[in-house]
Amino acid sequence: MGQTARVSAVVWIAAGSLLAWLWLLLCQGFFWRTDVRLPPRGEPDVWPSVCVxxxxxxxxxxxxxxxxxxxxxxxxxxxxxxxxxxxxxxxxxxxxxxxxxxxxxxxxxxxxxxxxxxxxxxxxxxxxxxxxxxxxxxxxxxxxxxxxxxxxxxxxxxxxxxxxxxxxxxxxxxxxxxxxxxxxxxxxxxxxxxxxxxxxxxxxxxxxxxxxxxxxxxxxxxxxxxxxxxxxxxxxxxxxxxxxxxxxxxxxxxxxxxxxxxxxxxxxxxxRLHDLWRMVSRSAYAQLRHSPLLLAGTVVGLALVYLVPPAALVAGLAAGNTAAAVAGGAAWLVMAGTYVPMVRYYRQPLWLAPLLPFTAFLYLLMTVDSAVRHYRGRGAAWKGRTYARPDAVPDEG
CATH class of the missing domain: 3.90.550.10 (Spore Coat Polysaccharide Biosynthesis Protein SpsA; Chain A)
Known part of the structure; x- marks a missing residue:
């Protein structure tokens, strides 16, 4: 009975991940498309002045x-x-x-x-x-x-x-x-x-x-x-x-x-990975408004959306659980498919697309590290400066 419940839980989690990816594919502004370039434009009669x-x-x-x-x-x-x-x-x-x-x-x-x-x-x-x-x-x-x-x-x-x-x-x-x-x-x-x-x-x-x-x-x-x-x-x-x-x-x-x-x-x-890690971690927790609740939700969300599909596919194949394997594999396929346009935009090999779960795991760790740095007083640091969280800044307005 316990094993059956565990198998059922894996199927439901994999199905939830697949539903999340179908929603992202169709209902999140077609974010995965890379054809949003400068809108149609003609030359103005008088060119305005610009300061850079x-x-x-x-x-x-x-x-x-x-x-x-x-x-x-x-x-x-x-x-x-x-x-x-x-x-x-x-x-x-x-x-x-x-x-x-x-x-x-x-x-x-x-x-x-x-x-x-x-x-x-x-x-x-x-x-x-x-x-x-x-x-x-x-x-x-x-x-x-x-x-x-x-x-x-x-x-x-x-x-x-x-x-x-x-x-x-x-x-x-x-x-x-x-x-x-x-x-x-x-x-x-x-x-x-x-x-x-x-x-x-x-x-x-x-x-x-x-x-x-x-x-x-x-x-x-x-x-x-x-x-x-x-x-x-x-x-x-x-x-x-x-x-x-x-x-x-x-x-x-x-x-x-x-x-x-x-x-x-x-x-x-x-x-180096260190350079990229610092770029992401310096602002990741600020993106979450320094909220432990949002951090927890982000970690769970990243795991469900990006890590569950390959895990469910492997676990389903190993346990002979066809439903979990199919749901996990389908979610992974949709994930990789939505990443292909960005990989092409950056002129990179397509084999990077199915490796997105690995990269997402890195981002999960960077986000957690950003929170850890914040609570140690080293968050939002860049080129020798460390910034306080916004609600700790006195209002000058």
Missing amino acids: VVPARDEAPLLPASLPSLLRQDYPGRAEVFLVDDGSSDGTGDLARELARRHGGLPLTVGSPGEPPAGWTGKLWAVRHGIGLARARDPEYLLLTDADIAHAPDSLRELVAAARAGGFDIVSQMARLRVESIWERFVVPAFVYFFAQLYPFRRIGGEGTRTAAAAGGCVLLRTEAAERARIPDAIRHAVIDDVALARAVKRSGGRVWLGLADRVDSVRPYP
Whole structure:
């Protein structure tokens, strides 16, 4: 009787996982599709002015591969670049000036805001300083981009054209991350896949939807919308600042679009598992709002959705339980099938798709580690700074 109950439990759990995958496949905004690219656009009659704001902290190794791509933008309107040196110790600001002298192109201003006050993350304090410098030029749009992002020469032109044609206050592209090392192959495509599962791109751009997100490496923001939403002051303590920015703009009545990029690339390498682990774990628990209950639910959810299918297939085959094996195998097949488009987008071999449960297990461990680091006082740490949880920050408003 006990063995029969155990067999029945395995079948029910496997069936629950399969139902979860069928729901994700059909009802979660078709998150798995990778055809959400810049919307249709035509050239405006008058090209608006744009200021590009680049927060940078200890980015000297990457600037030669990224900053010249901004300076060389083929933009018909008035545009200039503001790089904000956020307390770098490696000569980031001086290198930026040298690159501007060497490459020419758009005008470059290098500023430095000093250390952020209590309640501000370093990046958003740098963005605030950059926007303040740009305000003197009275730009219609701001392009917020990171120091590790390389843009094709027509990137700015395409972003502005899409924003004007669609009436969007934010047009953001998820930069194509670097995928060269074996660990990057396992972790990076899954990172974007999981992000799209949480924030389906089609829902973000839809009329009347509440889903909002952006990709911090490439955000074209209408200046009027930024002022209306009090950006960045309203989100000054946000560790996941891109999602917070999009939510603030959408709450204030703005329209947001997010999609995958074709010609906007991150040049930052993550050669070791340790590097990728740190990237994920520094903000994973912040994504869960530092809630132990949400953490427990996430662990159970990841296990049910990603780990149960292969486990049920193996257990069912070993025990001769056909129902468990079929349910587990079907769930695993749907899972791998939804991952194939992202694997192809990253130009990776298809054998990575059925290995998604292994990668999901890594993410589960990273998420738990993020919570452990938080309670040890080492959470949300990046480049020498550790940030308090939002509810521990005094309200300056």
